[in-house]
Amino acid sequence: MPWREQLIQQHRNRVTAKIWRERQATQNAVGRELIVKGKTYLNFCSNDYLGLANHPALSTAAIETTRERGTGSAASHLICGHQEIHQELENKLAAFVGAEKAMVFSTGYMANLSVPQTFLERGDLVLQDRLNHASLIDAGRFCEANLKRYRHLDSGHAQTILLKSNANKKLLTTDGVFSMDGDQAPLHELTKICRQTETLLLVDDAHGFGVLGKTGAGSLEQHEIRVGNGVLMLGTLGKAAGSFGAFIAGDAVYIDSLIQHARSYIYTTALPPSIAAATLAAIEIFQSEPERREKLNSNIEYFRQAIDNLHLNALDSKTAIQPILLGDSETALRATKLLQQQGLWITAIRPPTVPTGTARIRITISSEHRQSDLDQLIEALSSDAMRTLTETAQ
Numbered sequence: 208m209p210w211r212e213q214l215i216q217q218h219r220n221r222v223t224a225k226i227w228r229e230r231q232a233t234q235n236a237v238g239r240e241l242i243v244k245g246k247t248y249l250n251f252c253s254n255d256y257l258g259l260a261n262h263p264a265l266s267t268a269a270i271e272t273t274r275e276r277g278t279g280s281a282a283s284h285l286i287c288g289h290q291e292i293h294q295e296l297e298n299k300l301a302a303f304v305g306a307e308k309a310m311v312f313s314t315g316y317m318a319n320l321s322v323p324q325t326f327l328e329r330g331d332l333v334l335q336d337r338l339n340h341a342s343l344i345d346a347g348r349f350c351e352a353n354l355k356r357y358r359h360l361d362s363g364h365a366q367t368i369l370l371k372s373n374a375n376k377k378l379l380t381t382d383g384v385f386s387m388d389g390d391q392a393p394l395h396e397l398t399k400i401c402r403q404t405e406t407l408l409l410v411d412d413a414h415g416f417g418v419l420g421k422t423g424a425g426s427l428e429q430h431e432i433r434v435g436n437g438v439l440m441l442g443t444l445g446k447a448a449g450s451f452g453a454f455i456a457g458d459a460v461y462i463d464s465l466i467q468h469a470r471s472y473i474y475t476t477a478l479p480p481s482i483a484a485a486t487l488a489a490i491e492i493f494q495s496e497p498e499r500r501e502k503l504n505s506n507i508e509y510f511r512q513a514i515d516n517l518h519l520n521a522l523d524s525k526t527a528i529q530p531i532l533l534g535d536s537e538t539a540l541r542a543t544k545l546l547q548q549q550g551l552w553i554t555a556i557r558p559p560t561v562p563t564g565t566a567r568i569r570i571t572i573s574s575e576h577r578q579s580d581l582d583q584l585i586e587a588l589s590s591d592a593m594r595t596l597t598e599t600a601q
């Protein structure tokens with residue numbers, strides 16, 4: 208069949224299976240509300256957990272830095288794109304998460320790709336939680352090592368695989384907070400097992416950085432585990448930090464290896480200086496305004512108490528990510544439409560992003576939500592129509 212016909216057929220199949228993906232162009236600045244096609248909705252699906260993506264301190268830092276230094280960094284870090292402001296950001300990130308050294312990447316996806324590729328060779332092992340983020344899974348697929356997965360959160364299963372393995376070098380990677388489930392990795396157990404089996408541990412804390420732990424340094428801080436000594440931390444800067452990019456932190460010897468070998472770092476243009484400036488401003492807010500985290504936590508608690516009483520198929524999550532399981536893709540799409548009609552914007556998450564039969568709506572909570580916003584959401588979730596949809600899934 209010619210290319211064009213094949214593609215049209217593939218598209219038809221996706222539409223029939225209710226997994227056709229569509230983008231919606233929003234018409235306002237990021238915030239608790241979202242405007243699509245002229246209609247305003249409450250936004251319950253962004254990762255802007257602390258309301259920083261449109262914060263004046265970040266915008267001002269970005270604008271001033273653009274005026275001083277221009278828009279582009281004009282080269283990769285190892286040519287001449289590494290500016291003083293990138294270095295300042297790396298130093299600040301390292302100090303903030305308590306690591307010897309940190310380096311910034313253009314995206315979290317690229318940061319994840321870099322680790323197995325840098326540290327592992329053919330015959331080595333990369334072991335992953337089955338529900339890790341796609342960028343970690345891709346990192347495992349794209350490197351030369353063997354990729355294995357353990358059952359979700361099952362540290363015993365991970366241990367069995369590691370003890371059986373005779374790979375020369377082993378890497379275990381896990382989300383800190385699982386991006387589509389909201390639950391958290393058993394970091395104490397995993398750290399212990401990794402030390403016992405001389406396995407390098409990479410914690411992707413895209414959804415923990417800025418919000419978890421006493422100072423907002425993330426899941427490792429929350430578990431009182433030091434970043435270093437065989438533990439690498441990845442944080443993304445486009446979520447709670449309201450900016451863009453990512454970083455990896457750990458002992459200097461590991462970060463130096465990444466600078467030498469990470470292809471997704473070496474062969475790409477450095478982040479614009481304005482983005483580095485905005486991120487610096489975000490870290491200052493993490494430090495000076497703990498009340499944002501407190502507000503986020505009280506919003507999560509408020510929502511969680513209400514949802515527990517509704518007996519919907521809510522996943523067991525204590526974080527800002529609060530998914531409700533609906534089963535098949537069509538039901539998830541119908542739930543999304545239903546909520547949209549009530550002025551709420553919440554996306555359906557369908558296979559292949561999540562396993563078949565576990566389509567869901569993924570609610571995310573922010574410190575910017577008011578109690579009345581949460582009440583509106585809870586009321587919509589309590590409607591008879593919504594209950595009928597979730598009962599079908601049970």
Ligand SMILES: Cc1ncc(COP(=O)(O)O)c(C=O)c1O
Binds near residue numbers: 315342443
């Ligand atoms: C757990 C996790 N890791 C990595 C990424 C990728 O980060 P970025 O958007 O900076 O590429 C994301 C989301 O985008 C994520 O949810």
